[in-house]
Amino acid sequence: AQTVTQSQPEMSVQEAETVTLSCxxxxxxxxxYLFWYKQPPSRQxxxxxxxxxxxxxxxxxxRFSVNFQKxxxxxxxxxxxxxxxxxxxxxxxxxxxxxxxxxxxxxKGTKLTVNP
Amino acid sequence: ETGVTQSPTHLIKTRGQxxxxxxxxxxxxxxxxxxxxxxxxxxQFIFQYYREEENGRGNFPPRFSGLQFPNYSxxxxxxxxxxxxxxxxxxxxxxxxxxxNEQFFGPGTRLTVL
Numbered sequence: 001a002q003t004v005t006q007s008q009p010e011m012s013v014q015e016a017e018t019v020t021l022s023c024x025x026x027x028x029x030x031x032x033y034l035f036w037y038k039q040p041p042s043r044q045x046x047x048x049x050x051x052x053x054x055x056x057x058x059x060x061x062x063r064f065s066v067n068f069q070k071x072x073x074x075x076x077x078x079x080x081x082x083x084x085x086x087x088x089x090x091x092x093x094x095x096x097x098x099x100x101x102x103x104x105x106x107x108k109g110t111k112l113t114v115n116p
Numbered sequence: 117e118t119g120v121t122q123s124p125t126h127l128i129k130t131r132g133q134x135x136x137x138x139x140x141x142x143x144x145x146x147x148x149x150x151x152x153x154x155x156x157x158x159x160q161f162i163f164q165y166y167r168e169e170e171n172g173r174g175n176f177p178p179r180f181s182g183l184q185f186p187n188y189s190x191x192x193x194x195x196x197x198x199x200x201x202x203x204x205x206x207x208x209x210x211x212x213x214x215x216x217n218e219q220f221f222g223p224g225t226r227l228t229v230l
Contacts, residue, residue, distance in 0.1 A: 106158030
């Protein structure tokens, strides 16, 4: 079974600074997806960024980028130029690319605080 | 385009009761997944429906059951409620059928069991 571990329950960053959130995962599969989701106090889960395991290039979406280390099973999220609106719970998630199920396996989350 | 909606927003039940939660999928989506998110935890996969058939189930007892209707909306039913069922229940819809389809989440239903 796949597992996702987020070892930082809480992180804080100053506005305009850079912060990195950590995630490790365990799987025996070679073909999968990894995600970072943001959950603000409104509760709605929002996809931040997606990485396909067979792609060596790290995904980037504007101020958000990942450091994907497949051999180490590590998938960290870097937020540059942090903004007050980035404050939220961030969840790392795994999804197999095999079979028909789109089941997501989530970590426990990291609460990000952005200080003005 | 209407996003994923869930009803009700909040719900309070007592132990032993039954509850039905509803989810309307995004227009054009044929797959609905349900997740349970306990306080301070990440969401846990309950089950998924694809074109009205269950297509994967997580480690939840049979008292958690579901339905998907011809319009691809879905219901989650929980019988014999227990205190530990108190959680945020999220549904997510996706296009289904391809290699990758992004899941779009609804705002959730907060269930409290007393």
